[in-house]
Amino acid sequence: MNSEKLTALDGPISNWSAEQLLPLLGKILPESCILHEAEDLGPFECDGLSAYKAPPMLVVLPDTKAQVIDLVKLCAQHEIPLVPRGAGTGLSGGAMAVSGGIMVSLTRLNKIKAIEPELRRAVVEPGVRNLAISEAVRPHGLYYAPDPSSQIACSIGGNVAENAGGVHCLKYGLTVNNVQSVECILPDGSLVTIGGPCLDAPGFDLLALIHGSEGMLALVTEIVVNLLPIPPVTRTLLVSYDSVEKAAAAVGQVIGAGIIPAGMEMMDKLAIQAAEDFAHAGYPREAEAILICELDGEKEDVGAAYDQLVEVLEVSGATDIRTAQNAEEQRKFWLGRKSAFPAVGRLAPDYYCMDGTIPKRNLPKVLAGIAALSQQYGLPVANVFHAGDGNLHPLILFDANRVGELEKAEALGGKILELCVTLEGTITGEHGVGREKINQMCLQFNRAEIEQFHATKRAFDPKRIFNPNKNIPTLARCAEFGAMHVHAGEIPFPHLERF
Amino acid sequence: MPVQGGIENDRLREQIRQARTENRSLEIRGHGSKAFLGVRNESEVLSSLALNQVVSYEPSELVITVQSGLELNALEALLAENHQRLAFEPPMFSSKEGERRGTVGGMLASALAGPRRPWSGGVRDAVLGLQMINGEGELLNFGGQVMKNVAGYDVSRLMCGAMGCLGFISQVSLKVLPAPQAMATVTLDESRDAFLGLLQGWQQRMSPISGAAHEGQVGWLRLEGSHSNINAFLKEHAMTADIIAQDNRGLEVNNGSFWEQLRDLRGPFFEDSRPLWRLSLPPGTLITPEMLTDADVMLDWGGAQYWIKTEDEQALESLAVKLKGHLCAYDARKPRHFPALPPAIMKLHQNLKQAYDAGHVFNRGRMYAEF
Numbered sequence: 063m064n065s066e067k068l069t070a071l072d073g074p075i076s077n078w079s080a081e082q083l084l085p086l087l088g089k090i091l092p093e094s095c096i097l098h099e100a101e102d103l104g105p106f107e108c109d110g111l112s113a114y115k116a117p118p119m120l121v122v123l124p125d126t127k128a129q130v131i132d133l134v135k136l137c138a139q140h141e142i143p144l145v146p147r148g149a150g151t152g153l154s155g156g157a158m159a160v161s162g163g164i165m166v167s168l169t170r171l172n173k174i175k176a177i178e179p180e181l182r183r184a185v186v187e188p189g190v191r192n193l194a195i196s197e198a199v200r201p202h203g204l205y206y207a208p209d210p211s212s213q214i215a216c217s218i219g220g221n222v223a224e225n226a227g228g229v230h231c232l233k234y235g236l237t238v239n240n241v242q243s244v245e246c247i248l249p250d251g252s253l254v255t256i257g258g259p260c261l262d263a264p265g266f267d268l269l270a271l272i273h274g275s276e277g278m279l280a281l282v283t284e285i286v287v288n289l290l291p292i293p294p295v296t297r298t299l300l301v302s303y304d305s306v307e308k309a310a311a312a313v314g315q316v317i318g319a320g321i322i323p324a325g326m327e328m329m330d331k332l333a334i335q336a337a338e339d340f341a342h343a344g345y346p347r348e349a350e351a352i353l354i355c356e357l358d359g360e361k362e363d364v365g366a367a368y369d370q371l372v373e374v375l376e377v378s379g380a381t382d383i384r385t386a387q388n389a390e391e392q393r394k395f396w397l398g399r400k401s402a403f404p405a406v407g408r409l410a411p412d413y414y415c416m417d418g419t420i421p422k423r424n425l426p427k428v429l430a431g432i433a434a435l436s437q438q439y440g441l442p443v444a445n446v447f448h449a450g451d452g453n454l455h456p457l458i459l460f461d462a463n464r465v466g467e468l469e470k471a472e473a474l475g476g477k478i479l480e481l482c483v484t485l486e487g488t489i490t491g492e493h494g495v496g497r498e499k500i501n502q503m504c505l506q507f508n509r510a511e512i513e514q515f516h517a518t519k520r521a522f523d524p525k526r527i528f529n530p531n532k533n534i535p536t537l538a539r540c541a542e543f544g545a546m547h548v549h550a551g552e553i554p555f556p557h558l559e560r561f
Numbered sequence: 562m563p564v565q566g567g568i569e570n571d572r573l574r575e576q577i578r579q580a581r582t583e584n585r586s587l588e589i590r591g592h593g594s595k596a597f598l599g600v601r602n603e604s605e606v607l608s609s610l611a612l613n614q615v616v617s618y619e620p621s622e623l624v625i626t627v628q629s630g631l632e633l634n635a636l637e638a639l640l641a642e643n644h645q646r647l648a649f650e651p652p653m654f655s656s657k658e659g660e661r662r663g664t665v666g667g668m669l670a671s672a673l674a675g676p677r678r679p680w681s682g683g684v685r686d687a688v689l690g691l692q693m694i695n696g697e698g699e700l701l702n703f704g705g706q707v708m709k710n711v712a713g714y715d716v717s718r719l720m721c722g723a724m725g726c727l728g729f730i731s732q733v734s735l736k737v738l739p740a741p742q743a744m745a746t747v748t749l750d751e752s753r754d755a756f757l758g759l760l761q762g763w764q765q766r767m768s769p770i771s772g773a774a775h776e777g778q779v780g781w782l783r784l785e786g787s788h789s790n791i792n793a794f795l796k797e798h799a800m801t802a803d804i805i806a807q808d809n810r811g812l813e814v815n816n817g818s819f820w821e822q823l824r825d826l827r828g829p830f831f832e833d834s835r836p837l838w839r840l841s842l843p844p845g846t847l848i849t850p851e852m853l854t855d856a857d858v859m860l861d862w863g864g865a866q867y868w869i870k871t872e873d874e875q876a877l878e879s880l881a882v883k884l885k886g887h888l889c890a891y892d893a894r895k896p897r898h899f900p901a902l903p904p905a906i907m908k909l910h911q912n913l914k915q916a917y918d919a920g921h922v923f924n925r926g927r928m929y930a931e932f
């Protein structure tokens with residue numbers, strides 16, 4: 063994936079060199095904040111999507127917000143592209159360097175500035191790790207609900223920029239539903255607060271717009287997160303099926319019965335076996351699919367929902383239903399799921415994680431489709447995903463050292479996303495577009511919609527300072543690489559027949 | 562989405578393009594039940610009312626897709642038949658004839674939510690995707706019908722609360738939730754101060770609370786969830802209340818209840834002839850009697866929203882500033898722009914207006930004089 067080759071299609075390329083920029087940076091930042099030696103830049107050459115690499119020219123690690131503001135002003139004045147970066151766990155190349163630009167890592171802004179238990183809020187800097195928030199507020203009986211699987215490492219600033227989700231977002235929502243306000247720096251260097259202390263802020267909902275904007279509209283410097291009381295009771299079930307279709311159908315049946323599980327995850331056979339070999343979680347090796355279902359809340363509510371859930375699962379054709387008897391067993395049920403990525407990672411030298419999302423009723427169709435595509439391309443695909451939201455994470459197994467396999471994996475991934483769009487879904491549920499899915503944007507959106515996105519970007523950043531060439535493809539790129547725009551309901555259905 | 566609005570969308574697009582060419586403004590209108598918000602510029606009406614279809618509804622998906630001219634009444638009734646509801650409890654304001662009014666488009670554009678808002682999230686939290694027409698007359702789709710979608714910027718939520726100033730919403734997909742098994746309303750003889758104190762304590766733990774209001778010397782608490790859970794809460798706090806099962810006709814069971822009246826701003830408190838004001842405040846804010854003399858006060862949203870009847874606009878203005886909140890008139894006699902924005906934020910608003918409606922076709926001057 064030679065991304066450099068492609069950037070010419072994405073608009074003007076910056077010509078700044080490190081030699082030109084270093085003296086400018088030296089005027090506003092201490093040396094300890096600037097990285098420019100090749101060996102220091104290595105860790106920043108990619109994010110969690112390691113197949114996409116572009117070593118940055120310069121990395122700046124500000125110690126203070128004032129330094130970030132000075133940096134943005136400098137970039138605005140000289141029209142230098144600036145790529146914000148959190149923990150670098152993103153899975154779409156969003157925090158990847160752009161040529162002729164500066165990368166700014168916000169990891170040193172990592173203080174929890176205030177915990178307000180009465181308001182159930184916390185004020186945090188962008189470099190604070192997701193899990194660190196819940197750990198810090200636990201003594202107050204509170205937690206921060208969105209829990210991406212990467213929560214030990216990923217930063218809350220990155221969560222806002224990607225609108226991160228997690229295994230509990232079916233019930234508790236995504237990042238956007240759990241943030242009260244953000245303070246951010248606009249591309250002209252001005253510091254603004256978006257949202258406020260009230261439940262609604264006057265004017266347009268800019269707070270929603272900032273979420274998931276992938277560092278292209280504003281650089282987030284402070285976040286007020288909303289916290290929830292820790293649910294007193296949690297019940298976790300491990301449910302086995304002898305067919306993927308039955309498991310997929312059960313997801314809709316549970317929700318159709320009026321039960322909103324806190325989490326509802328699904329794994330297929332390949333993933334189950336890999337996870338079992340890796341984590342020894344006690345998963346049923348012979349099952350074709352498992353569901354991990356969690357209920358949480360107050361004792362009485364959970365009790366009522368539990369009885370109903372078991373009934374629905376029995377009717378759905380589950381071959382085995384196990385309920386964790388204690389915290390240790392609960393942990394084990396989750397351990398297999400949470401280590402599924404590294405576990406699958408041991409099955410092949412490389413894997414490529416997709417993130418399409420579809421309406422739940424189409425789960426059986428999409429899984430059959432993925433199986434057919436996997437055969438067609440000759441690459442195994444393991445499925446581990448947030449079934450309750452219809453958010454798929456097919457993991458394509460391949461070996462990058464074999465000539466042409468990476469390209470094949472990419473092509474297969476592209477086909478899977480196309481399938482998701484045809485099934486009335488989206489190319490990305492939570493990992494973002496970044497560089498990775500920029501071509502598939504042309505599938506999901508037509509010219510006018512893409513132009514509307516560009517106009518939105520211009521409203522914030524007319525000079526394209528923040529994270530240029532990400533997320534929204536140019537129309538020229540769509541003409542060159544994008545397959546035909548498909549719109550659900552208007553697509554040429556015949557090619558679905560094959561699945 | 563299967564329905565593109567077809568002929569009607571084409572007609573609306575033509576009307577918009579015409580206005581754009583002739584540099585005229587159009588007033589987007591559903592039922593006009595929220596006409597008192599902002600400053601109306603009476604111009605040719607761009608009506609959503611012919612777009613009144615349910616496009617798709619799959620209860621097990623927890624998603625409904627409807628056209629923007631659909632009546633809220635009809636939407637709620639359909640959901641109730643399937644024992645589901647919109648979590649944010651949209652208000653339906655009454656016409657003179659007492660009929661409850663409002664369309665989906667107006668609900669979205671105004672982003673007004675009812676008493677459950679602090680516990681359920683707002684309108685924007687339920688928006689999954691929408692179809693709109695921008696100021697150039699282009700038909701655009703953003704978001705989708707799925708719970709999670711981060712492809713491109715979140716234009717759907719941006720449209721929510723924009724009072725139509727960025728475009729005409731023609732269709733929307735909303736997240737719906739199962740209605741709870743049961744509901745109970747507790748009344749407490751407490752002062753406002755004491756009521757807020759109690760509420761504060763209860764909310765440190767998970768609880769079935771889904772409404773908290775106070776007027777005069779009475780606090781109102783709504784509990785929702787399973788029978789047994791509501792019972793447990795009542796028992797723990799030595800409260801008594803009737804628990805009402807929310808059967809399939811949950812709507813009718815509730816009809817005329819305190820919460821429905823509060824949601825729709827009906828009932829004795831709202832009948833007073835003085836102007837009605839809404840004060841949005843940080844959650845749990847106490848307005849003491851000394852802060853506002855010559856006013857009647859109804860606390861809602863657990864103190865994050867107050868309804869105030871007064872002639873003393875000045876006093877309210879300064880109270881809003883002092884308590885870090887903002888003020889809105891709910892009275893057609895008091896046309897006011899939306900609360901002022903800091904210059905950098907206003908600049909963003911103007912830029913976005915330029916991006917979505919460069920010809921200022923939609924609702925000119927409705928939110929702010931600047932656009």
Ligand SMILES: Cc1cc2nc3c(=O)[nH]c(=O)nc-3n(C[C@H](O)[C@H](O)[C@H](O)COP(=O)(O)OP(=O)(O)OC[C@H]3O[C@@H](n4cnc5c(N)ncnc54)[C@H](O)[C@@H]3O)c2cc1C
Binds near residue numbers: 188215220228229
């Ligand atoms: C094993 C694994 C599991 C994962 N599981 C999940 C999951 O369950 N759910 C999920 O949603 N994601 C998941 N992810 C993806 C990733 O962790 C999230 O996208 C996360 O939000 C990224 O945070 P980060 O701090 O690492 O951001 P980075 O990767 O550093 O950056 C991501 C984007 O945010 C921008 N950005 C970062 N900080 C700021 C800021 N302060 N202001 C403005 N823009 C900024 C960057 O420019 C970039 O575009 C997973 C990743 C891995 C590796």
